[in-house]
Amino acid sequence: MSQIGNEIARRDNGPEAIVRQHKDDLTLVLPSHVKGETWMRLAYGALRSNKNLLQAASRNPGSLMNALQECARLGHEPGTEAFYLVPFGNEVQGIEGYRGVVERIYRAGAVKAVKAEVVHQNDHFEYSPDMDRPIHKPDYFSDRGPIVGAYAYGVFQDGSTSKVVVINRDYIDKVRKESKGSNSPTSPWVKWEDQMVLKTVAKRLEPWVPSSTEWRKEQLRAAAEVAAENTSPAATYQAPPQPDLDDEGPIEGELVD
Incomplete structure (x- = not known):
């Protein structure tokens, strides 16, 4: 096989191809503030720009997928100071940064x-x-x-x-x-x-301190429920005025001396 053919084979069967095949699985867990296409481009870029990372990912693509899944779950961009993709021997380790x-x-x-x-x-x-x-x-x-x-x-x-x-x-x-x-x-x-x-x-x-978007979602959900309760018919219902016992006779069934 020619050199060009080898390059095409590596491209179509290498780590980048595996990441591309699992695009839907990875982007599905991303929080709403992260754009899936941008996230995927950063993942590809991290592999292309680091020869040692690419080699480790080629030897152990499962470790790369585990690192990328953790990165997506946390809502970080891969290969950045928020989440490092680091080659360790024959595997890729994902490390959340400061x-x-x-x-x-x-x-x-x-x-x-x-x-x-x-x-x-x-x-x-x-x-x-x-x-x-x-x-x-x-x-x-x-x-x-x-x-x-x-x-x-x-x-x-x-x-x-x-x-x-x-x-x-x-x-x-x-x-x-x-x-x-x-x-x-x-x-x-x-x-x-x-x-x-x-x-x-x-x-x-x-x-x-809270450190999850789920905390924020819970606060918004609770606020929405309170707002809904305040505008519901039950919340706006006003009881009819009670009779003034000084002006009216005894209430039916009341014992009087």
């Missing part, structure tokens, strides 16, 4: 701001449970030293502060150790440690 976690929190609509910062050894940092928010004063123009921890909190629409989450270096190292292939040169932990630490603390914040 931006992806924060996007899901914003998408829920309950918070108007998310604050997450990495703390370095030489930063000035103060926090205790009786404080509303941490005091963090980094010197961006000097040697801040190694990363020692991170913190995150959300600001709700009414201006109140969510629970403040603080993690230390031991916790960061534990999470990194449990992450598959975290010492690989292609791992986000090696290439973008700050971003992975921010993601780790943002994930710890999730239980304390």
Whole structure:
């Protein structure tokens, strides 16, 4: 077979073709804010632009599909800072990034701001449970030293502060150790440690702030039900005026002395 023929065969039977074959299954789970055609183009683009990713996907197309399905379920765009497609040996691993976690929190609509910062050894940092928010004063123009921890909190629409989450270096190292292939040169932990630490603390914040579009849908549904009840005949019904017992005689059946 000629070189051109080999290229056509790879195109028609390779990972991109498999993704194309499962287009309906992938786009079906996308939330309404994501356009299916745009999402698919990004998936194809991620494969075409990363030779190592394409090779891993060719060896293990099932791992690619699992990663893309998780990406679609979360409502992220593949191959972006929201959701990384990373080759690990003979498989593709999908990794949600810090931006992806924060996007899901914003998408829920309950918070108007998310604050997450990495703390370095030489930063000035103060926090205790009786404080509303941490005091963090980094010197961006000097040697801040190694990363020692991170913190995150959300600001709700009414201006109140969510629970403040603080993690230390031991916790960061534990999470990194449990992450598959975290010492690989292609791992986000090696290439973008700050971003992975921010993601780790943002994930710890999730239980304390809504982070799903389903929460927003539930709020809208409840509001619609309340509005419907307020405009229903039962809600607008007014009871007839009661007789004034001082002006009328005794009500039928009432005992009188």
